[in-house]
Amino acid sequence: MKSSECYAGKWFEIECRNTSTYTYYSPTPYLKWIGLEVKSIDLQLGTVNINNPIYRSNCGSKDSRPVNQSLKGSPFVYSQEHNIFVAAGCNSIAILKLNGSEVSGCVSICDENYKVGDIGKMKLRNRDCNGKSCCDSSLPLYLTEYSTVIKGLKENKKSTECSYAMVVQQYRNYYRSDSYYDPRSYYIAVDGVVKDLDVVPAVLEWEIVNNLNLTLPADHFSYCYDTNITSSRYKRSGQRCYCRTGYFFNYGNPYVEGGCTGVSISFGSIILLLILWRVLKATKQTIVEKYRKRMFKRNGGLLLQQRLSSGEVNVDKVKLFSLKELEKVTDNFNTNRVVGKGGQATVYKGMLINGIIIAVKKFKVQGKIEEFINEFVILSQINHRNVVKLLGSCLETKIPLLVYEFIPNGNLFEYLHQQSEDFPMTWDIRLRIATEVAGALFYLHSAATHPIYHKDIKSTNILLDEKYRAKVADFGTSRMISSDVTHLTTVVQGTFGYLDPEYFQTSQFTEKSDVYSFGVVLVELLTGKKPITLTSSEEAKSLASYFIMCVEQDCVFDIIDEKVMKEGEKNHIMEIVNLANRCLELNGKRRPTMKEVTLELESIRKLTGKSNVQEGHNELVRSEDYQSWDDYSTILEIRSAFDLKSRTPSLKDIHICPI
Template sequence: MAMELLIQIMLALFFIQKASAQESSVAKPGCPAICGNLTIPYPFGIGTDCSANQTFTIFCNHSISPPRAFLSENVKLEVLNISLELGTIQVNTPVITNCEKRSNDQPLMSSEPFTFSDTQNRLTAIGCETVAVISQEGLSVGGCLTFCNISSIKRNNSCFGSCCQTNIPPSLKLINASLNSIDGKEGCGFVFVVDQNWFGSRTDVYDVTNLEQVPAVLDWRPTGACNSFGPVNSSTKSSVCGRNSLCTDQGLCSCREGYEGNPYLPDGCQVTCTSLGVVLVLAPMCLYKVMKRRHKRKLREKFFKRNGGLLLHQQVSSTETNVETTKLFSSKELDKATNHYNVDRILGQGGQGTVYKGMLTDGRIVAVKKSKIEDDNKLAHFINEIIILSQINHRNVVRLHGCCLETEVPLLVYEFIPNGTLFQYIHDHNEDFPLTWDVRVRVATEVAGALSYLHSAAAIPVYHRDIKSSNILLDEKYRAKVADFGTSRSFSIDQSHVTTKKVQGTFGYFDPEYFRSSQFTDKSDVYSFGVVLVELLTGQKPIMAPRPDDEGRSLVTYFISAMEEKRILDIIDLRIAKDGEKEELIKFAELAYRCLHLKGRKRPTMKQVAAELDSIRMSHGSATAQQNYEDVGYSVSELNEAWDRSSTYTSSTAYISFTVDAEPLITK
C-alpha cells in the first residue's frame, strides 16, 4: 500500500510539473507559445522580444477568431506549421490565375525572409494548353505545359494532362509566375507553388482551382553553421544552440543523446529517463513514461493476437506463400498516412469496413481498409485475404502492400485505385467516362483474364467466391482490377471443388448449383462472372426493380427469357445498342448464356471465357455469329421457382449468408 501511495504522489507531482513546464519548454521564458491553434516554438516568437531576432518574429492577429499567425505584420503569409526537426515552416501561398473573375494583377509569390523548399514543393499548373513559367530577376528558371483533356481526366487524382508539375530551383525567395495559352487564345489557368505531400494527399487535386491559397514549405534553417542567426542572448553569445545541444551537419540545433526538448532555448534540452544520474525530481516523469510505454506495448500485443497475428503466422508456416514479404505496417505509420483517419480521406464505407486514402512516407498513394471484425469468422476472412493476395501477381488484380495488426481493428493496405467500381459506371450513367461497347468488352476481357489466372495459372489455384461488378475497380487508365478476396479459397491442383459449411455469396450473382450442394467449384465463379457480363450487356442491376409484366425478380431470369424468345437485341443497353456490331453483341450474349448454365460442368472454363472475349474484342464483327443456343437445362419458370425456394431454404449441414449490393465499398 505504501508503495502504491508513493507512486500516486509521484505521478501527481509529475503532472503538476508537466503542466507548468509544458509551455515554457517550447517558447522563450515569459513569452506566449500559442497563437490560436498553432504552437510557436523558439527561435520563433510572438513579438520581437520573444524571438531569436526580427527574422523569426511571428505576428499573431487577434482580430480573427480564432487568432492566426503570420510571418510578420506586413508580409501576409499565414503560418500553418513550424518544424524544428526539419528546419521548415509551412505557410499559405496564393493561387495565381488569369481567369476573369479571379484575375491576379500581382502574380508574385514571396517567401521573404526565407526560401522556398526545392525538395518539398512543386510548381503546379492546371489549365487547357497552358504554359506556366516562373522567373526571377527577369530570367525564366522553370515551367511546365498542360494539355486539353476530356472532362473525365478530372476523375483522376494525380497530376497529368490538364495538370502539370515541375521542380523549383533552390534558394528562391521571390517567384514571378505567368500563364500563357499555347495558341494565343484567351484561356483560364492556375499556377501555384505547393507542398507536394499536401497536394498528393488530396482526394481530387483539381479542387485546388476553387482555392485562393495553398500550403507551401519554406526553409528557415541557416546556411552553414547554427550561429548564422546571430547572438541569442549574452550567455550563448554567437551560438543559437542551448546547453546540452549540438549543431548538426544540416545547420540545425539538436539535443544531445540522453536529452530532449527545444535545443534553441538556453536550457531547453532536459535530461531523459535513459540518462545517468537522474535526479529525484525527474523520477515521476520517468516512472510515467515507463508505465506508458509498457501499457502501449501490451496493448499492441493484445491487438496483434486478437486481430489474427498468430493465425497469420500459422498460415505462413503451413503454406508455401510469399506472406513473409508482405509488409507489417506500424499503427503510427498508417495514422500519419491517413492524417489520423481524417473524414476527408474516406474513400468509401461498407459492411466490411471503411477505406481511407493515405500517403506513405515514400510518397506512394494507398488505400487503407479499416476492417470491421465482429466475430472470429470475419477475422478468418481478414487473414484469408492476406494469404490469398500474397500469392497473386497479376496486373488486373488489386495489389496488397501489407497490413497492420497492432491496432484496435486490423488494417489492410492496398494500392490506390482512383476511379471507383464497374458497378458505378454501369448503373450510374457517368457522363465523364462513357461506358462504350469497346470499353465494356475490354473490361470483361481483363477480368476474365484475371480469373483465368487465378483458376489455372497461379502457383496455388484460387476461387474468388464473390465476383460482382462492385468488386471490379478501375485504375487511373480505367483498367480493371479484381478486388475483395475476403471469402476466397485456395485449393490443391487435384481438388475439383471446396465444400463449405456456410454457403456465402451476393444475391443476384449466386450460383444455384453451389446453393443446392454446398460445393463451390471454379464454375461457380464462371456463373457469377456470367451475371457481370449480362450487367454489361443490358445495363440492368442483378436484382431488378419490379416490372409491369413481372418477368422475374432477377436479372438472370429476365436475360434467359429474352434469349429463349430470340429477342436479346430488345434488352441491350441503349448506350451500346448502336455502338456495338450486332454479331458481336449476340456472341457476347451467347457467351454469358453459357456461363449461366444450371449445371456447372456444362459451363465453359474461365480460360475459355477469356479466349472468347478476346476473340470478340479482336474481331470487330468480322465473323458471323450463329444463334445456336444450347439448352441450359431449365426453363425460366424453374429458375424462378429455384430462387423462390432459396429464400426459405434451411439445412442442418449448411448456413446461408447472402449479401445484397446497395452501396459498393469503394465509392470514389
C-alpha cells in the first residue's frame, strides 16, 4: 500500500513482501514498521493476529537469539486477554523480562521417566501446562516489548536440555449444554511439535492513540469511545470505533466516513423479527434458568443451604448469591471492573445494594472446582481479622464463584516494591505487617478447629486494607489437616522463590513449609528486594539463598533496605534477621513454629514501640488502629506455654562489611 490515505499513520501501514522463491505463492502481508507477519485483522475487536518468533535454548544448530520484541512507540500492545507466556523444558526457569526486570515467568520440571528429546516431541495444543515438562504464566498489561531468558532450576547450573519459550495466542474451549455455551478451558493455538516451530500465532491489541491527532468520523452507523490500551499513565490513551447494531445489519470499517454499511429492512419484517426475538429471548431465559438450577444442584447448593441453616458452617454471614445478582454488581463482569488477574482466576470489583463493596473471584478453567470447594470450606471456618473474609459464593455457573470482602490497597508486593511518597514503607509498618501475617498463620496452624496449611504464602497473597492492615488471602491450594494424617502430594504446588526446598524434594508439606515461605516474606520486608532476581550474568538468584549467604559471611547489613537501617535500631533489626534466618533453615525441624515466630515479633514490636515513645516519634497510623495480639485472651494461654527466654539463641557478632 503506497498511499498514506490507506492507513492511519505509519504504524498501521501494511507491506506485502515476497517471502518465497516460488512464483505461485502470494505475497505475505507485514506490519512494515514492526516487521511482524499479519495473519488477520479484526476492526470490531481492535486486534491483529500475527506470527510471533519463539526462543530456543540449548537446541544445537537450531538455537535462536533471545527474542527481543519491541512495539515501543506504536499503537500496539501484546494482548493480555488473548495471549499467554508458555515455556517447554526440563527443570528450567523461563523468565519474561521488560526493560531488564522480570515481569512474568514459570518453572517446568520433569519426572523420572523423562527421556532426552521428549520436550521436542511435545504438542502444546490442548495441553495443560501446569509445570510438568511445560508451564505457563499470564502477561502483564501494557506490554509493548519483552525479552526471554531460560535458566537451569538449580543455582549456578545451566539447563542442558533443549528448551523453548514463547508468547502465544490462547483460545477458549466452549462447552454446550442445552444450547447454553460456557467457557470450559483454554487451549494454545499451536499445531505440531515444538521442535518444528519457528513462529507461533499471537494477538496484538491496538487503538487510535491520541498523539496521531486524527479526527474520527461522526458517522450515524459508527460509534467511537475512549480507551486505555497502550499506556498505564493515562486513563484515555486513545480511541476505538465499531459499527452500531440495531434495526439494521451493520458491517464494514468504522474508522472511515461511510465505512459502516446499514442494510434496511421492511416494517413488516421488523415486526416479525421483534416477535421472533421475544420468543427466542423467553426460550433462552427458560433454558438459562434450568441450566443455573442444574449447576446449583451439581455444585452441592442444596447441601450447602442445609448446612447454612443448621449453623454447621462456622461463619457469621455466608450468603449464596445468584448469578444475576453478581452480574448486576460487576456490570456483567466488565473488564473495567477487574482488580486482579492471575493464572487461575480473575477478580472483579462490585458493590451490593446495601453499599458493601465486594470482590468476586471467577476461576478461569474447568478443573479448578476442587480448589473452589477447598477454599470455600476452609474460609467458612476462619474468623480472624488478618485473614480475608469470605462473604459467600455463587453455585449457578459451571465453575462456581467466590465472593469476598473487598481489600482496597492492593497487595504487599506492590506496596513494597512500588513504594509511593504518600505512604512510605516505614520500619514500624513493616514490623507490624510481619506480626499480623505471623499471627494469622499461627491461628491457622494452631487455633483453628482443624490445622490449616496455606501452602502459598507470598507477598502477592498478603492484601492491605484501608488502614494498611495485612489480610492473608488466596486459599485455593490450602488443606485442612487431621492430626493423624501426613500430608503427601503428587504434584508440588507453590510459587518459586517462596517454595520450601524440603517440600520440593520430599513432596511432604508440613506447617514448617509455611514457616519457610513466611521467612522469605520477612526477608522481603527487611531488604525491599524481590524473591527472585537476575544477576548481571542473567542468572536467576533466590533472595532466600542470597540472604543466608550474607548472614554466613557477616555482611547482612549490606542488603538491608536503607529506610530500615535509618529508622530501626540495629539490635532490633538483628533480632528480625536472626528470626528470618531460622525460618529459612533447610531442615524443617530446626525452624521455629508460627507460635514462636508470632511471640518473638510481638516482643520486638513492644521494644521498638518503647524506643519510639522515648524518642518522641509518631507512627504513621494511630496505635489504637492496630491492637497487638495481647488484646486476645488466647495470648495468655500462649505465653504460659512458651517462655520467651528459652528461645533459640540469636546469631551474634554480625559485622557490616565495607561496600
